[in-house]
Amino acid sequence: xxNYLSAGFIAYLTRDLLLGVRNKTDLVKPLIFFLLVSAxxxxxxxxxAERLAQLAPGMIWIFAVLATLLSVERLFSDDLQDGSLExxxxxxxxxxxxxxxxxxxxxxMIGLPLTLLSPVLGVWFSLPTVAxxxxxxxxxxxTAVLCLIGAVGAALTLPRQGGVLLALLVMxxxxxxxxxxSATIQSAVDGLDWTAPLVILVALLAIxxxxxxxxxxxxxxxxxxx
Amino acid sequence: MNLNMQWTWFHRLGSPRWFYQKTQRWxxxxxxxxxxxxxxxIVWGLAFAPEDAKQGNSFRxxxxxxxxxxxxxxxxxxxxxxxxxxxxxxxxLSYMLMRSAAPIGAALTFIALVxxxxxxxxxxxxxxxxxxxxxxxxxxxxLYLGVMxxxxxxxxxxxxxxxxxxxxxxxxxxxxxxxxxxxxxxxLHQPATIKFTGAPSMHPDMFLPLVVMIVGFYAFYAxxxxxxxxxxxLRREYRASWVKQLVSEKLVEK
Numbered sequence: 001x002x003n004y005l006s007a008g009f010i011a012y013l014t015r016d017l018l019l020g021v022r023n024k025t026d027l028v029k030p031l032i033f034f035l036l037v038s039a040x041x042x043x044x045x046x047x048x049a050e051r052l053a054q055l056a057p058g059m060i061w062i063f064a065v066l067a068t069l070l071s072v073e074r075l076f077s078d079d080l081q082d083g084s085l086e087x088x089x090x091x092x093x094x095x096x097x098x099x100x101x102x103x104x105x106x107x108x109m110i111g112l113p114l115t116l117l118s119p120v121l122g123v124w125f126s127l128p129t130v131a132x133x134x135x136x137x138x139x140x141x142x143t144a145v146l147c148l149i150g151a152v153g154a155a156l157t158l159p160r161q162g163g164v165l166l167a168l169l170v171m172x173x174x175x176x177x178x179x180x181x182s183a184t185i186q187s188a189v190d191g192l193d194w195t196a197p198l199v200i201l202v203a204l205l206a207i208x209x210x211x212x213x214x215x216x217x218x219x220x221x222x223x224x225x226x
Numbered sequence: 227m228n229l230n231m232q233w234t235w236f237h238r239l240g241s242p243r244w245f246y247q248k249t250q251r252w253x254x255x256x257x258x259x260x261x262x263x264x265x266x267x268i269v270w271g272l273a274f275a276p277e278d279a280k281q282g283n284s285f286r287x288x289x290x291x292x293x294x295x296x297x298x299x300x301x302x303x304x305x306x307x308x309x310x311x312x313x314x315x316x317x318x319l320s321y322m323l324m325r326s327a328a329p330i331g332a333a334l335t336f337i338a339l340v341x342x343x344x345x346x347x348x349x350x351x352x353x354x355x356x357x358x359x360x361x362x363x364x365x366x367x368x369l370y371l372g373v374m375x376x377x378x379x380x381x382x383x384x385x386x387x388x389x390x391x392x393x394x395x396x397x398x399x400x401x402x403x404x405x406x407x408x409x410x411x412x413x414l415h416q417p418a419t420i421k422f423t424g425a426p427s428m429h430p431d432m433f434l435p436l437v438v439m440i441v442g443f444y445a446f447y448a449x450x451x452x453x454x455x456x457x458x459x460l461r462r463e464y465r466a467s468w469v470k471q472l473v474s475e476k477l478v479e480k
Contacts, residue, residue: 152396156376156379156389156392156393157376157379159379159380159381159385160379165375165376165379168368168371168372168375169372169375169376169393171368172365172368172369172372172397172400172404173396173397173400173404175365175404175407175408176400176403176404176407179407179408179410179411180407183411200407204403207399207403211396211399215392215395215396218388218392219389219392222380222385222388222389222392223385225385
């Protein structure tokens with residue numbers, strides 16, 4: 001199945017992963033941020049296990065949102081600076097596969113490590129062990145949606161390099177993911193069926209995969225000209 | 227030839243000059259209609275509609291709150307559709323409409339939020355409750371602010387217009403998802419809040435002035451959209467000969 005479409009996907013996926021591996025500090029920063037903000041919670045609220053456990057589902061998701069928001073800014077700006085974005089935009093076609101490749105690489109470098117790191121937060125916040133698997137699943141799927149939506153904002157704010165404007169654009173669009181993500185963990189904590197909100201997250205992911213690349217493609221072409 | 231004939235009206239519709247001249251004639255009538263609708267609705271709603279059995283007179287803020295929310299929400303779609311029309315057919319005028327729609331919609335959303343808070347105090351005992359509709363309106367306000375803020379990221383009008391249009395479309399897909407998810411979240415957390423009587427179950431004496439107010443707010447929206455767009459046309463087309471002529475005529479009058 002080495003057709004032209006999947007080749008574009010794989011080429012950009014491996015390229016971005018390689019770049020990420022060679023520039024490890026950029027990869028670690030959002031993770032340290034994720035842990036650091038989490039450490040602020042017991043300090044600013046209370047170190048009691050009971051209260052922390054109550055806040056945990058929401059807190060973990062808010063921090064995941066902030067960590068992805070911080071990192072998604074870089075998704076296209078480096079490529080814009082070194083000229084490789086212009087190379088990519090030389091193609092007259094819709095750049096859906098290259099864009100998906102880049103976002104997948106971004107998720108592997110940000111979303112996946114966050115997911116793998118989240119059990120640490122679960123321990124810190126005394127999250128019940130039954131909720132750990134739902135938490136990791138919801139983070140794995142949810143951060144993928146966040147990367148896709150965030151990439152739309154990153155493409156549109158490319159001339160200004162993201163910043164606060166990026167946050168203003170994408171935060172409202174993050175709300176459904178936040179709601180269903182924390183609901184997945186909360187349902188598991190309450191002993192309810194947690195697959196229902198998780199399945200909605202999967203549905204959001206399907207919509208985002210289908211529609212976000214179109215908006216990103218249009219946004220990148222604008223940024224090149226504007 | 228025939229095809230050309232069919233499309234001329236469409237292109238004329240997209241001409242800023244045509245819009246400016248037509249609205250000049252429409253505005254007085256539309257303003258008069260708006261004013262009479264709003265005055266009728268307000269007087270009817272505030273003075274003549276019966277008191278609510280549970281909420282007393284405080285429910286009367288509904289005659290501002292509900293029309294503002296309805297038009298604010300519709301305004302987002304009007305803005306997004308205007309942006310889409312601009313993207314597809316490359317019509318300058320529809321970008322100008324989109325740009326003008328954003329601040330009006332944001333202002334209406336803000337009015338809806340403030341009146342909702344004022345209404346919340348006597349009904350729920352608090353100015354702010356994380357009710358599904360209030361939360362959705364708050365998110366809508368941020369969506370509007372995002373569209374307004376994105377303009378300043380671009381140096382050229384053209385790129386800024388297209389970027390805002392794309393963001394508007396992304397928002398349009400998201401608004402129903404956000405509404406549904408906030409609704410779902412609400413049922414999860416607060417099953418026992420007061421549910422407002424839906425429109426059809428309201429008594430006609432209460433409901434009719436509300437309808438008048440909603441129509442009045444739509445008319446008001448149309449008037450302000452026209453005024454904003456006219457100002458935007460003058461701002462962007464100041465190099466066009468017809469605008470220069472218009473300005474020199476105004477100067478002679480003075």
